Amino acid sequence: MLNQTDDRPIVGSDEIKRVGVIGAGQMGGGIAQTLAQCGYGVRLLDQDQASLDAGLARIRKNLDRGVERGRIDAETRDAAIERISTGLDYSQFGDCDVVIEAATEDEAIKRQILKALVPHLRPDAIVATNTSSISITRLAAMTDRPGRFMGMHFMNPVPVMRLVELIRGIATEETTFRVVRDLALKLGKTPAVAEDFPAFIVNRILLPMINEAVYVLYEGVGGVESIDTAMKLGANHPMGPLELADFIGLDTCLAVMHVLHNGLADSKYRPCPLLVKYCEAGWYGRKVGRGFYDYSGDTPVPTR
Numbered sequence: 001m002l003n004q005t006d007d008r009p010i011v012g013s014d015e016i017k018r019v020g021v022i023g024a025g026q027m028g029g030g031i032a033q034t035l036a037q038c039g040y041g042v043r044l045l046d047q048d049q050a051s052l053d054a055g056l057a058r059i060r061k062n063l064d065r066g067v068e069r070g071r072i073d074a075e076t077r078d079a080a081i082e083r084i085s086t087g088l089d090y091s092q093f094g095d096c097d098v099v100i101e102a103a104t105e106d107e108a109i110k111r112q113i114l115k116a117l118v119p120h121l122r123p124d125a126i127v128a129t130n131t132s133s134i135s136i137t138r139l140a141a142m143t144d145r146p147g148r149f150m151g152m153h154f155m156n157p158v159p160v161m162r163l164v165e166l167i168r169g170i171a172t173e174e175t176t177f178r179v180v181r182d183l184a185l186k187l188g189k190t191p192a193v194a195e196d197f198p199a200f201i202v203n204r205i206l207l208p209m210i211n212e213a214v215y216v217l218y219e220g221v222g223g224v225e226s227i228d229t230a231m232k233l234g235a236n237h238p239m240g241p242l243e244l245a246d247f248i249g250l251d252t253c254l255a256v257m258h259v260l261h262n263g264l265a266d267s268k269y270r271p272c273p274l275l276v277k278y279c280e281a282g283w284y285g286r287k288v289g290r291g292f293y294d295y296s297g298d299t300p301v302p303t304r
């Protein structure tokens with residue numbers, strides 16, 4: 001398939017066979033698992049072996065749970081694991097058709113990753129970012145291929161959630177968009193298109209709600225349990241906002257609020273000081289064992 005604007009060849013969606021994933025955290029792991037379950041070869045990278053091992057162990061556990069619950073059989077699980085290779089070196093992405101960046105929500109880290117990544121890619125490879133909030137256009141400018149760059153924003157937990165937000169940067173070519181949209185469809189997801197504004201659609205709406213829940217806690221309007229019970233039973237949310245904040249990661253929640261606050265320059269997006277304090281303490285939520293709940297025991301215990 002030929003690129004419509006500059007005639008350089010670009011991979012077509014049917015030709016996507018190998019996908020690289022950068023970051024083996026909860027999102028990178030979920031994306032890798034979903035890709036592998038759908039038959040794609042996956043190259044997974046993180047910055048150290050311990051993070052890679054932990055990521056792969058989480059994928060195995062999720063797939064094992066699928067087998068236990070009768071959702072998949074053991075052969076499907078084993079084949080999915082076989083399709084995932086891991087490494088610490090960007091050269092593993094040399095044969096990838098698409099690479100999805102899913103590292104920590106920090107623009108400096110993402111810029112560094114993108115700069116290091118592109119020299120190893122085929123000229124026609126597409127780069128997508130799973131950022132929750134950062135400008136796609138700005139990240140694209142860090143690469144040698146703004147036309148082959150866009151936002152592909154999965155939701156957590158990736159294997160379960162049906163939505164993928166698709167965000168074009170100012171330079172994203174239509175062919176790139178179509179290839180990435182088709183990949184999302186092949187993963188069984190429903191795409192929703194968002195413009196390149198801070199935090200796009202889902203997080204522009206969801207994160208201020210979570211931040212407000214933290215203010216409600218900060219001001220003593222309710223305790224952790226009351227707030228979550230109120231929103232679960234009163235608004236039919238599957239998780240309360242504080243439970244959800246812990247699930248997303250308080251570091252990610254705070255990073256998104258900063259992008260909204262800085263990017264839209266409106267005081268309504270001011271991160272709650274209590275959210276800032278929890279992050280300063282390293283209480284990032286479920287992934288570290290403590291956030292608005294303490295996860296060290298059998299059942300989560302509210303911390304306030």
Ligand SMILES: CC(=O)CC(=O)SCCNC(=O)CCNC(=O)[C@H](O)C(C)(C)COP(=O)(O)OP(=O)(O)OC[C@H]1O[C@@H](n2cnc3c(N)ncnc32)[C@H](O)[C@@H]1OP(=O)(O)O
Pocket residue numbers: 062065066069071131132154155156157158159160161202203206238239244248252
């Ligand atoms: C921050 C961003 O940039 C954007 C975001 O992602 S915002 C966050 C968006 N996500 C949400 O809002 C999630 C809200 N929560 C939920 O929808 C549900 O609580 C939930 C789907 C996470 C769990 O559902 P539940 O019914 O309470 O639990 P449970 O029965 O254990 O799990 C339901 C299914 O999800 C699967 N699941 C749960 N957690 C999982 C995980 N972390 N990874 C993979 N699969 C998971 C389970 O295996 C189960 O699958 P089966 O029914 O096929 O066996």
Ligand SMILES: NC(=O)C1=CN([C@@H]2O[C@H](COP(=O)(O)OP(=O)(O)OC[C@H]3O[C@@H](n4cnc5c(N)ncnc54)[C@H](OP(=O)(O)O)[C@@H]3O)[C@@H](O)[C@H]2O)C=CC1
Pocket residue numbers: 022023024025026027028045046047048051102103104105106109113130131132133153154155156247248249252287
């Ligand atoms: N959490 C959520 O609900 C959602 C998050 N997102 C987005 O997905 C991305 C990842 O989030 P999430 O998975 O939750 O975060 P996690 O903290 O779970 O994982 C981030 C991973 O990135 C790794 N990492 C950090 N720096 C580098 C680097 N220089 N090179 C390679 N890997 C690196 C981290 O390694 P280490 O642990 O060693 O630092 C970690 O394994 C973020 O952009 C986030 O905004 C999108 C949708 C939902």
